[in-house]
Amino acid sequence: MIIYGVAILAFCTLVGKYTGDLIGIMIGVQSNVGGVGIAMLLLILLANFPKRIFHLDEISQKGVTFWSAMYIPIIVAMAAKQNAVAAMSSGAVAITAGVLAVVFSFAMIPPLMRLSNNRDIKKDD
Amino acid sequence: MxxxxxxxxxxxxxxxxxxxxxxxxxxxxxxxxxxxxxxxxxxxxxxxxxxxxxxxxxxxxxxxxxxxxxxxxxxxxxxxGGMFRDFAIVATAFGVNVEDLRKAGVVGAASIIIGVLLSFFVGAGVAVAFGYTDPVAITTIGAGAATYIIGPVTGASLGASSEIIALSIAAGLVKSILVMVSTPLVAKRIGLDNPTAAMIYGGLMGTTSGVSGGLAATDPKLVPYGAMTATFYTGVGCLLAPSVLYLIIKQLST
Known part of the structure; x- marks a missing residue:
């Protein structure tokens, strides 16, 4: 049944968010730490369980893949509810800080990528 | 009618x-x-x-x-809103290749720390360049350049003024929107076309909305990898900015 997939997805998301909040409280941070990531790992774990212990049949899987396909429309809705006016009219300090942070971060991707490739090559030796 | x-x-x-x-x-x-x-x-x-x-x-x-x-x-x-956004992001993990995830594990984790430090110090540097001298203000603006959640969390715990906190939110907002818009335009040039690069990208950028929007517009298959690292970024930032990073800024400004 399709609800099985939806239920498992919701369960993983809730457990992840709860764990993320707990970690945040434990290390004394007023924020969720990795909640979505933990939920994703949980879902990956369940999806890779041996079939005789846990198995989602094809129709139940659609309960997950439907929401995966709804991802882009949801992101479009998220974009449409941003405070774009505040971002555009925030003044030179905020705009410069935001823009430079993005530029420097983009620039770091290729060197980190090379670092990762070098590690792979060493392992292969 | x-x-x-x-x-x-x-x-x-x-x-x-x-x-x-x-x-x-x-x-x-x-x-x-x-x-x-x-x-x-x-x-x-x-x-x-x-x-x-x-x-x-x-x-x-x-x-x-x-x-x-x-x-x-x-x-x-x-x-x-956050509920549907996170629900859908988690759903994208269903097709994730565990081997790809493991391969980028260490670099992905490192990119989160590097990403927080990079955005923080760039933001703090901009604050100094614009004439701010108060270490609390410099730290809060730097934290905002990381994400618009780290900014106010840091500002609140250091006792920054509400104008500075608003400024830090604005800096994070500019970053998030710019990441959404610019990612598909620069993706090819920076080699953002594989799971490892997506995990590094998520860790460096850190803004969940920016990363999820940016990857959605570039290649939806990469979304779970970027989201995986980005989701730890704000937590790491909230941990470092009001503590270690504030002390460093305080040392530097005296």
Missing amino acids: TDLLYIIAQKNSLLVAFVFVGVIMWLSYKASKYLTVGHLHGSAIAIMAGLILAYFSGQYTGGSKGVADIELLTGVAIMG
Whole structure:
């Protein structure tokens, strides 16, 4: 049944968010730490369980893949509810800080990528 | 007649949002196919259209929630809110290749720390360049350049003024929106076309909305990898900025 997939997805998301909040409280941070990531790992774990212990049949899987396909429309809705006016009219300090942070971060991707490739090559030796 | 239509729309706001977003998507994919001959992805156009509509709605209503401040479109705030966003992001993990995840594990984790430090010090440097001397203000603006959550969390715990906190949120907002818009444009040049690069990208950028929007517009298959690292970024930032990083800034400014 399709609800099985939806239920498992919701369960993983809730457990992840709860764990993320707990970690945040434990290390004394007023924020969720990795909640979505933990939920994703949980879902990956369940999806890779041996079939005789846990198995989602094809129709139940659609309960997950439907929401995966709804991802882009949801992101479009998220974009449409941003405070774009505040971002555009925030003044030179905020705009410069935001823009430079993005530029420097983009620039770091290729060197980190090379670092990762070098590690792979060493392992292969 | 119109009154009745209005009431129905308000009572079913989420359904109105589905129609609204559906129409944006349809127009954007048509525009992608006929106007840009497929050069700019339909989802990238849709996300930009969403942001532009949010801008004009904000101008018109004076609110802070984009189109969701228009009475008929309040459902967009639900559809695009944290609950559905996280639910859908987790769902994308279903097709993840565990081997790809493991391969980028160490570099991905390192990129989170590097990303927080990089954005923080760039933001702090900009604050200094604009004449700020108070270490609390410099730290808060630096934290805001990381994400718009780290900024106010840091500012609140250091006792920054509300203007500085607002500034830090604005810096994070600029970053998040810029990441959404610019990622599909620079993706090829920086080699953002594989799971490892996506994990590094998520860790460096850190803004969940920026990363999820940026990857959606670039290649939806990469979304789970970027989201995986980005989701730890804000937590790491909230841990480092008000503590270690503040002490460093304080040392440097005396």
